[in-house]
Amino acid sequence: MLKNPATKYRPFAAVPLTDRQWPSRSITRPPIWMSTDLRDGNQALIEPMSPEKKLRFFEMLVKIGIKEIEVGFPSASQTDFDFVRMLVEENRIPEDVTIIVLTQARDELIRRTVESAVGAKRAIVHVYNSVAPVFRRVVFNMERDEIVQIAVKGTQLIKELVAQHPQTQWGLEYSPESFSTTELDFSKQIVDAVSSVWQPTPQNPMIVNLPSTVEASTPNVYADQIEWMCRHLERRESLVISVHPHNDRGTAVAAAELAVMAGADRVEGCLFGNGERTGNVDLVTLAMNLYTQGIAPGLDFSDIDAVRQLVEECNQLPVHPRHPYAGDLVFTAFSGSHQDAIKKGFAKQDKDGIWEVPYLPIDPADLGRSYDAVIRVNSQSGKGGMAYLLAQEYGLELPRRLQIEFSRAVQRMADETGREVAAASIHALFSQEYLEQDTPYDYVSHRMVEDSAHGVQIDLNVARHHVPQALHGEGNGPIDAFVNALGLDIRVMDYHEHAIGRGADARAACYVELRVGSGQTLFGVGIDSNIVTASFRAVLSAVNRHMAAAGAGEAAIAA
Ligand SMILES: CC(=O)SCCNC(=O)CCNC(=O)[C@H](O)C(C)(C)COP(=O)(O)OP(=O)(O)OC[C@H]1O[C@@H](n2cnc3c(N)ncnc32)[C@H](O)[C@@H]1OP(=O)(O)O
Numbered sequence: 360m361l362k363n364p365a366t367k368y369r370p371f372a373a374v375p376l377t378d379r380q381w382p383s384r385s386i387t388r389p390p391i392w393m394s395t396d397l398r399d400g401n402q403a404l405i406e407p408m409s410p411e412k413k414l415r416f417f418e419m420l421v422k423i424g425i426k427e428i429e430v431g432f433p434s435a436s437q438t439d440f441d442f443v444r445m446l447v448e449e450n451r452i453p454e455d456v457t458i459i460v461l462t463q464a465r466d467e468l469i470r471r472t473v474e475s476a477v478g479a480k481r482a483i484v485h486v487y488n489s490v491a492p493v494f495r496r497v498v499f500n501m502e503r504d505e506i507v508q509i510a511v512k513g514t515q516l517i518k519e520l521v522a523q524h525p526q527t528q529w530g531l532e533y534s535p536e537s538f539s540t541t542e543l544d545f546s547k548q549i550v551d552a553v554s555s556v557w558q559p560t561p562q563n564p565m566i567v568n569l570p571s572t573v574e575a576s577t578p579n580v581y582a583d584q585i586e587w588m589c590r591h592l593e594r595r596e597s598l599v600i601s602v603h604p605h606n607d608r609g610t611a612v613a614a615a616e617l618a619v620m621a622g623a624d625r626v627e628g629c630l631f632g633n634g635e636r637t638g639n640v641d642l643v644t645l646a647m648n649l650y651t652q653g654i655a656p657g658l659d660f661s662d663i664d665a666v667r668q669l670v671e672e673c674n675q676l677p678v679h680p681r682h683p684y685a686g687d688l689v690f691t692a693f694s695g696s697h698q699d700a701i702k703k704g705f706a707k708q709d710k711d712g713i714w715e716v717p718y719l720p721i722d723p724a725d726l727g728r729s730y731d732a733v734i735r736v737n738s739q740s741g742k743g744g745m746a747y748l749l750a751q752e753y754g755l756e757l758p759r760r761l762q763i764e765f766s767r768a769v770q771r772m773a774d775e776t777g778r779e780v781a782a783a784s785i786h787a788l789f790s791q792e793y794l795e796q797d798t799p800y801d802y803v804s805h806r807m808v809e810d811s812a813h814g815v816q817i818d819l820n821v822a823r824h825h826v827p828q829a830l831h832g833e834g835n836g837p838i839d840a841f842v843n844a845l846g847l848d849i850r851v852m853d854y855h856e857h858a859i860g861r862g863a864d865a866r867a868a869c870y871v872e873l874r875v876g877s878g879q880t881l882f883g884v885g886i887d888s889n890i891v892t893a894s895f896r897a898v899l900s901a902v903n904r905h906m907a908a909a910g911a912g913e914a915a916i917a918a
């Protein structure tokens with residue numbers, strides 16, 4: 360890299376607009392969406408789509424609700440020409456969808472382009488020529504007026520040709536290519552010249568598409584350019600102002616949004632931001648950004664995974680795992696504090712209320728994505744993540760102090776493997792740590808009698824080191840009687856229970872926090888179809904865990 364990049368690169372020029380209005384506007388409705396996936400997206404692929412793939416893509420665009428679809432560059436290849444003919448001749452274009460066909464402003468290409476769409480109910484011929492100084496100088500070696508003539512002559516020819524096919528309702532879209540790096544007065548001059556030939560009306564408007572063919576400035580400058588054009592163009596009431604942002608600086612979404620605030624009526628882009636170089640603006644992100652502001656975007660991404668899969672298959676390009684709204688990992692939290700906040704957010708979220716879950720700008724369910732994938736556990740996770748997974752997948756609602764205790768074991772596992780820990784592994788570890796602790800004490804059976812005068816009396820059968828033992832105890836409740844029957848120096852400090860499942864198959868989960876002698880407390884867990892048995896199992900689980908811990912012999916807890 361250069362020490363002084365100013366010797367090679369120029370800063371972009373500011374727009375002379377001192378009373379700009381767009382910064383204080385907000386977006387209150389969606390723009391007209393135009394998908395150029397089958398044209399700008401397709402021309403940027405390593406392997407352009409086959410006609411079958413194009414058709415599947417087209418049908419998906421229709422299904423999600425796009426009403427304007429640029430279906431190709433028919434003069435560029437027989438494949439594109441045939442694809443447009445197939446759509447027309449096989450009557451595959453729904454009543455409310457308009458196709459757009461792109462052409463350079465060159466006579467023979469225009470003729471072929473118009474020919475491709477003849478017979479469609481509605482079609483828009485999209486004509487372009489590049490207008491920026493570098494193109495004028497380097498590519499065309501022409502003065503401004505000659506460049507204007509390319510656009511004017513092209514428009515005249517289109518007007519003449521479409522008049523010969525009145526059964527189709529024709530529209531015109533004109534793009535001064537590389538608009539964002541062109542002098543504004545020249546862009547205005549050429550657009551006005553085109554519209555004076557086409558003579559649009561408010562009922563039959565002309566689309567003026569103002570592309571950032573190569574994104575070269577911050578989005579506010581693009582917004583200034585759009586506002587300037589909206590304020591200076593002739594016949595504004597008969598024009599649909601469209602934007603076509605590319606993403607060279609990584610700010611195409613912001614540029615499109617600010618351009619809409621600046622007066623653009625329509626946005627052209629591709630799903631998930633495919634397109635030349637760093638891509639066209641991503642229509643999915645734009646639509647979902649509106650949705651999260653409470654504005655219906657008019658596009659349906661309620662099964663976003665299916666849309667993404669089809670796009671990936673057709674484009675042969677992966678969507679990044681962190682791509683807004685659609686990436687594999689965007690509804691996943693690994694870090695502990697995020698998991699904790701999300702878990703609390705889900706618990707507090709009112710089903711019919713305003714969405715307020717920390718760290719999640721949108722309810723994943725609205726995109727057809729499940730909550731299950733939201734929280735995943737690795738070495739960066741705290742107790743919240745594993746507690747969420749045990750609750751979601753296994754119906755186990757661990758009390759807070761047990762979460763803290765068990766999360767140490769999960770953390771050890773994550774540190775040792777250096778990998779993500781799946782819910783099944785967490786559950787296996789939980790079972791091993793709490794539910795499968797059966798030595799020295801294993802519960803066998805009990806009989807209990809309760810009366811108001813004597814409290815609870817229990818006859819208990821346990822196996823101690825696999826040797827059956829019959830014990831008897833009394834107490835003021837089942838757990839008290841059970842603990843007395845065991846005859847150990849233990850105290851139950853805390854107790855939680857809940858049902859797992861419903862109806863005949865329901866089981867009880869009991870969590871008991873036990874203090875052994877004067878030592879630290881620890882938890883035991885019992886699961887059984889009988890709630891009292893579950894609590895006994897929980898006490899024995901804690902006793903066995905204590906004894907299994909280093910150095911704790913049976914004698915240490917004798918009463
Ligand atoms: C920003 C964009 O995405 S614009 C869309 C770009 N997409 C594509 O180009 C994909 C399809 N394109 C193609 O298949 C070909 O380029 C074609 C069929 C359109 C034209 O092919 P060719 O006639 O071989 O020309 P080529 O591709 O070399 O284009 C360069 C020529 O077009 C001229 N040209 C380029 N743009 C325009 C324009 N908008 N209007 C008029 N002439 C133009 C150039 O001056 C050059 O002319 P020259 O050969 O006399 O010097």
Ligand SMILES: CC(C)C(=O)C(=O)O
Pocket residue numbers: 399487534536537568570571572573603605
């Ligand atoms: C043809 C135009 C609209 C284009 O694709 C661009 O400028 O990027």
